[in-house]
Amino acid sequence: MITLLCENHIPWLKHLLPHPEVQVLSFWDDVSLHEQLPQADALLIRTVTRINPVTFPQFPARLKAVATATAGFDHVDQNWLALNGIRFFYAPGCNARSVGEYVGSCVVAHFGSEPQILTKLTASIIGCGQTGSHTTVILEQMGVRCMGYDPPKAAREPDFKTADFEALLEADLISLHVPLTPVLPHPTQNLLGADFWERRKKPLRLLINAARGGVLDETAARNALKSGLLQTLILDVWENEPQLSPESLHTATIATPHIAGYSQQAKYNASRIICEALSHYLDFPFNPQPPAFAVPEPVDASAGLQDVLHSLHPAFSLDPKLRANPAPASFATLRNEAAQRCEFRFIGLQKLPEPEHPTAKALGFILQP
Ligand SMILES: NC(=O)C1=CN([C@@H]2O[C@H](COP(=O)(O)OP(=O)(O)OC[C@H]3O[C@@H](n4cnc5c(N)ncnc54)[C@H](O)[C@@H]3O)[C@@H](O)[C@H]2O)C=CC1
Ligand SMILES: O=C(O)C(=O)[C@H](O)COP(=O)(O)O
Numbered sequence: 517m518i519t520l521l522c523e524n525h526i527p528w529l530k531h532l533l534p535h536p537e538v539q540v541l542s543f544w545d546d547v548s549l550h551e552q553l554p555q556a557d558a559l560l561i562r563t564v565t566r567i568n569p570v571t572f573p574q575f576p577a578r579l580k581a582v583a584t585a586t587a588g589f590d591h592v593d594q595n596w597l598a599l600n601g602i603r604f605f606y607a608p609g610c611n612a613r614s615v616g617e618y619v620g621s622c623v624v625a626h627f628g629s630e631p632q633i634l635t636k637l638t639a640s641i642i643g644c645g646q647t648g649s650h651t652t653v654i655l656e657q658m659g660v661r662c663m664g665y666d667p668p669k670a671a672r673e674p675d676f677k678t679a680d681f682e683a684l685l686e687a688d689l690i691s692l693h694v695p696l697t698p699v700l701p702h703p704t705q706n707l708l709g710a711d712f713w714e715r716r717k718k719p720l721r722l723l724i725n726a727a728r729g730g731v732l733d734e735t736a737a738r739n740a741l742k743s744g745l746l747q748t749l750i751l752d753v754w755e756n757e758p759q760l761s762p763e764s765l766h767t768a769t770i771a772t773p774h775i776a777g778y779s780q781q782a783k784y785n786a787s788r789i790i791c792e793a794l795s796h797y798l799d800f801p802f803n804p805q806p807p808a809f810a811v812p813e814p815v816d817a818s819a820g821l822q823d824v825l826h827s828l829h830p831a832f833s834l835d836p837k838l839r840a841n842p843a844p845a846s847f848a849t850l851r852n853e854a855a856q857r858c859e860f861r862f863i864g865l866q867k868l869p870e871p872e873h874p875t876a877k878a879l880g881f882i883l884q885p
Pocket of ligand 2: 562563564585586587588589611774775776777778851
């Protein structure tokens, strides 16, 4: 018998692990985690469980692997796991499409959907990995000119050409897609700080952080908003999350509780990627068949794309709820609503005004008469 101890908001595990030789236990807080850990062969976590020498000074002898059902892994001290002989897995690319849809939806909410406006915009995408690349594809299909800034990728991949830092100083909008890391030579802590704003000569029209709090220096961004160097700030991730700064919450035009990467499909991808990796490592069966997702009926889009996005993307309903109750417990609870959303590529739009078709197609919607 293989025993997996899993955070209780990792979905699709019953579907992925139906076999009797795999036992799935759930934990919901630190106490239930540590009580059950000695029985576990592997621990499955999300970004809310931190693993380091303070939170886990030692590991039970039976534990062989830790897997996070997320693309980011700054919450895990991988060296500490390796020192303890524990393998680590994560879920690269699981939610790249969802993040792209979040950024695309925010861009349409802010600038509108008219190609005449979108084609005049220049975006800098900072970090051109999985989420940055999907965001670039969506924005470029909308007509936005995108410049990718990713010096580490340029060093890794001779065919990839990064934009210069100067491009960041000229862009109309910037979207952040880097991991949070202190590691030289390309640390990302406070990547956009006071020095960045000092170098900007013209106002940045829109800045979106759907990467990690800490990549953006929020104090410097708030000062830029005050001085007019930044016009609009959209935050999905926060310094010291889930303890939000009231000033940052107040100044953000759209504020969401770390849900940019959420959708049924992204959550399934994440669970599947780590279950598959663990099944190979620990030699147990898993079910590779995709599940049936809950897809909404085709939507009457005659009122226009912004209306559609407001009703379909939970970012817009979560924003007022987060402002009404930004306490850490509410932040955690609100996130669950967004996990139920369906990626746009499964959703039909009917009667959408013709001029909005290219933008809706870029977001992935199926256009119907
Ligand atoms: N808000 C949310 O729900 C989500 C947030 N994320 C965050 O976004 C991050 C990126 O995710 P992915 O694109 O899947 O990761 P990825 O590893 O595919 O791409 C990250 C890219 O950032 C680049 N990079 C690293 N340091 C850089 C620097 N100093 N300057 C410019 N580029 C740099 C890397 O070379 C890489 O190409 C994750 O680490 C995670 O923290 C990811 C998914 C969902
Ligand atoms: O994948 C990541 O990295 C993220 O930030 C996730 O979207 C956050 O996922 P949860 O930790 O909330 O499951």
